[in-house]
Amino acid sequence: MTGSSSLPPGWYPAPELRGQLRWWDGNSWGDFRQPQTSPRGARGRPSLRPGAAVYNWAIWLVALMPLANVFLELVWKPTLSYRTLVSGSQQIRMLELNSVFTPVYFLMLVMGLLSYVLCLGFAYVDWKKLGSEGVVRPFNWAWAFLAPAVYVIGRSVVVRKVARPRGLAPVWAVIATAAIAVVVVGIKMAEMLPSGSNPIST
Structure with missing residues (x-):
């Protein structure tokens, strides 16, 4: 891909073979290829190259x-502290939230x-x-x-x-x-x- 080193890494049409995608690493062509009509991911996302991180x-x-x-x-x-509330015949210990x-x-x-x-x-x-x-x-x-x-x-x-x-x-x-x-x-x-x-x- 002469003069295209500014292109980000990705799959692009292979220059030497029509109907094929080839992996471009940002500087040079990789060895990974896939058919341009191969099954693609959701909304047209192509599969990643083997070994991609x-x-x-x-x-x-x-x-x-x-x-x-x-x-x-x-x-x-x-350190929990409590206060006692009286309710009828019962005393209820309530947690002091600020504790x-x-x-x-x-x-x-x-x-x-x-x-x-x-x-x-x-x-x-x-x-x-x-x-x-x-x-x-x-x-x-x-x-x-x-x-x-x-x-x-x-x-x-x-x-x-x-x-x-x-x-x-x-x-x-x-x-x-x-x-x-x-x-x-x-x-x-x-x-x-x-x-x-x-x-x-x-």
Whole structure:
């Protein structure tokens, strides 16, 4: 492709054979070819060349970043205090909500915001990397504004279509992270609620 070194990597009509697509790496022709009429991915996306990198450090950070807050939840040890309410013939101990507002609690709030902002940046990097690997119209990184998991799922669906059977590993990482978070939150709730809600008969 003489004089076309400015073209981004991707599949282009092979100059030496009509009806064939050939991989252009941005500088020279690769050895990978496919028929121009071969089955294509969704909305005309061609399949990726063999060995194309569909995973990178950025997408793993998007998928696993919530684990940072899970770790903080594990070390969060609030000193709980209660107040007693009298209701008829019963005394009910109620948890004082301000007793959970420890420094670690506020650190979790800050870390949650920071991880969200970082995930936006990592999603953008991943989106650019997918484009450089030849993914046509990769799932737009801006979906991460809605939720990082939305971007992970959307990009994985697109990658799966053009690089089958690869592409879904980040989705499983998101599911595992969510499951761990649910377990940790459940444990924390179990530690806090029973002693604060038991009625005490008079």
